[in-house]
Amino acid sequence: MTSQHEPESAPRIAPLPIDEWGEEAIAAVASAFGAGGVKAFRRAGMAPNVLATMVHHPGLAAAFNRLGNELLTRPAIGHRERELVLLRVAWRTRAQYEWVHHVRQTERYGLDATDVQGIIDGACEKWSALDGDLVAAADQLLDHYRIDDATWQRLAVHLDDRQLVELPFIVGTYSCLAMAFNSWNLQLEEGLDAGGVPPLPE
Structure with missing residues (x-):
């Protein structure tokens, strides 16, 4: 089944x-x-x-x-930071198409297997405080549709208003895509498989 x-x-x-x-x-x-x-x-x-x-x-x-x-192509928040956020969204929403495509692009954006494991776990020892808060913000938006006050205040130390405006849109955009991809049963392209990519949980 x-x-x-x-x-x-x-x-x-x-x-x-x-x-x-x-x-x-x-x-x-x-x-x-x-x-x-x-x-x-x-x-x-x-x-x-x-x-x-x-x-x-x-x-x-x-x-x-x-x-x-x-x-x-023009993320205010930065390409690496965007990938941390959207990969957490892909993992949490179990969006295989999104997950496989973006895990395969991690090196392009300065991420590695340790980062991917951190995205799975929700934390990583090598991450900066900002990295951890970005992933936490993604979780809060997915769970409560709001970044809590403490996390927002910490993010605001590192991010400007343009970046803070963008962050919920990254989570919202990729969670919307996850809903569509999962509902469409969107398949990976011919010749592309999930080999070497950590599997999504049941």
Whole structure:
């Protein structure tokens, strides 16, 4: 039997093949990745499953792609710090697609296997006080929809107002994606598996 958080072997909504994308779908992807991104996907003959699924709703895809692109390419909080937060969200929400993709990118953002284990455990000896508070803030937002006063005050020592505004949006964006991915039974792309990535708990 498939567990509640383990994707079934087939998606509930199949990714839309690129040759079936209409003008609205193309525009939705181009809004975040540009015309060059669309051409690159066409040359490859495929797009990431998340994009190819979202383009079933082009208007939503366009809006969400712009938000996601902002958080991925220009995070006020910093790339490493963003990854700590979103990986904790992926772990807590049991979002396999999100978890596998981002664990495989940890070195790119200055994280290693020790950090990944810390994300699983919720704490890591080598982390700074800020690192620990960011992960704690993610937990508080997931559990109570609010960062508590003590954690907020500690975060405010290190983060400016722009970064503090962004932090709940990182947690909210990736928890929203987790809900979608888990509900769609979104599958990993062909040729990509979870080998070497710590498995999500039942």
